[in-house]
Amino acid sequence: MVLLKARVPRAVALLGCFVLISSLLTLTTMAQTTVTSGGIGVHILFQTNKWVTPNIHYKAGTGSWTTSPGVAMSASNNSEYPANDGWFQFDSSTATSLEFVFNDGVGVVWDNNNNANYKVSATGTYSVVSKVSDFKTGDLVRPSDGTGYHILFQPITWAKPYIHFNAGSGWTTVPGNAMSPSTYAGKFSAANGWYEYAISSISTVEITFNDGNGVWDSNLNANYVRTSPGTYAFVNQNTATPTTAPSIQGYVNGPGYSVTSASETAGVLTINLAVNTASISTSYGTDLSALVVTVTKTETDSVRVKIVDKNNKRWEVPKSVFTTGTLGTDSSSTSDAVDALYSFNYTQNPFTFQVVRKSDGYTLFDSSGISLVMKDQYLQVSTTLGSDLSVYGIGESTRDNFKMASGDKQTLWARDQGSATPIVNTYGSHPFYLGINSAGQAHGVLLLNSNGMDVTMDSGHLVYQAIGGVLDFNIVVGPTPAKVVSQYTKLIGRPKLMPYWSYGFHQCRWGYGSVDALRTVVSKYKSNNLPLDVIWSDIDYMKSYHDFTLDPTNFPQAKMAIFMDEIHASGQKFVPIIDPGIPDDNNDYAYTKGLSMDIFIKDTSGKPYLGQVWPGPTVFPDFFHPNAKTYWAEQIQLMYKNYSFDGLWIDMNELANFCPGTTCYDNPPFAINNVNSHDAIYNKGISTRRIG
Incomplete structure (x- = not known):
């Protein structure tokens, strides 16, 4: 079994019941x-x-x-x-x-x-x-170092905190100054959600905090006042779940497109569009001059509406991704208009389209609300939402509810981003939503586009703003939530049935430094009468963090094989981690084998693209290469011969990279709301600057 699971913050249990115990002993505060x-x-x-x-x-x-x-x-x-x-x-x-x-x-x-x-x-x-209770917000946590005040703040529900203060010479300008991720280690680290700001003053300071969008923590309107320099730690007292900040970019009020011709062959409707030149918008680049819309009645209960550049090919999600779903086959109509459970309608000028469910006349998609815009690095389209429609989905992100609320902006861009900060995009990109109306009738919408995008619920519309690719909508009619799931998974492929043991109790964390440490964790679960079905290992087990290897000192092959026998004898399983980054090391078999099979991503010079992850300089397999599957399978088989693991934790396959770079494609004219701060899309990823 392979578990496609991105790394969560270390020291967090995975799957099953979230149980953490000390790997050596159960601690007590009674004494040492x-x-x-x-x-x-x-x-x-x-x-x-x-x-x-x-x-x-x-x-x-x-x-x-x-x-x-x-x-x-x-x-x-x-x-x-x-x-x-x-x-x-x-x-x-x-x-x-x-x-x-x-x-x-x-x-x-x-x-x-x-x-x-x-x-x-x-x-x-x-x-x-320690028997001493945890600090209270505003406590002194480090004495003065002679340089003034050092303010630590944990925003909890804010993505980017600001500090607004008066150090004796007047207040800063609202909203104040942006705080920086903490450079402190341990409890007050950035990994634990802390930010910092230094005030070089020795006099009394008065402080408030805010999210940059009008939400304040002002100590219940009393402000925070400190009279002696030192390091102080504050925890946000205004922890109501925030709504996403209003868009600072807005939408393009473009000229739209008009229909120049339309024809239908074998159930596929083809519509040619030309941009209306009277008032072409130059925001985010030049409009594409001509488009082609194809409407394919893929099933009686699903329709595909695809809008592409007529003159140039653009990036599309490869069909090979969908090995078992109908999206992996050639698009062709399998039903006629009479049998379809929906109707497709469009207007001529400007071009807009509607998909309506026949059984109840409910509009499933209506693009007429906001201008259709197609540029090289900016795509904009919207659907008008029924006033009774609830929208669930659009991820992956850190939020407390799958249901979108008015004002919510969900950013889709796969990124090796920890989940401590709310309202940010994380490891996956899944541009699908399920809509359900007041009558309990449901439908689903997939935008098949892997580029970065913002999806915003705004004034009765759901607005898509993508930075590339094509508009490839797949709409399923339901009308029940269960039907939507069935229709949708028919498109993308049915999920695999997981092994029974994977639904049990799992324990994982970074820091298990030896086979003996793993064995002790298993033993301590048993001695404390806690169930444990699966023990996981992070990259600690590897030799110098090289994939498919074992640390010969702390995880020798013979001891690992014995440990596998022990846990298997007790009905337990073992899951190690694997990252896609292969070390740039001529002494590493996985590296030299990959070179011989020519399966690594190339840079503009034709050489393997060099990034950096845990082992240092790193190259990455191109999993679209025809030899990549054979290569990857061989490495796993060789690894399995050394010790009989039961599953794999596939991590950092966003792809994650610690060494970013820049080009025009790394800095598109429209900046998606990456991690709720419009962060550069190349951060923690692979830059187009180096890829041919």
């Missing part, structure tokens, strides 16, 4: 917990959700206490107690016993085990979870 006994010295692991740099104040044996507030602890380097989970460490290689307490680094707030102190009387490694 022994991790390992014996060895040389005493080693203390401490987890705090409040203090950025805690101190440990201690005495070894019968010795003296350290000078208050003690010594600073360092970020943990223990993979089972990672720093990004708030763990710190202290090591005394000479101590055989230790009495100790913790504090905030300046000796103001202490954790002394409820006045009993923490005590260990033997060498070993011990873990302690």
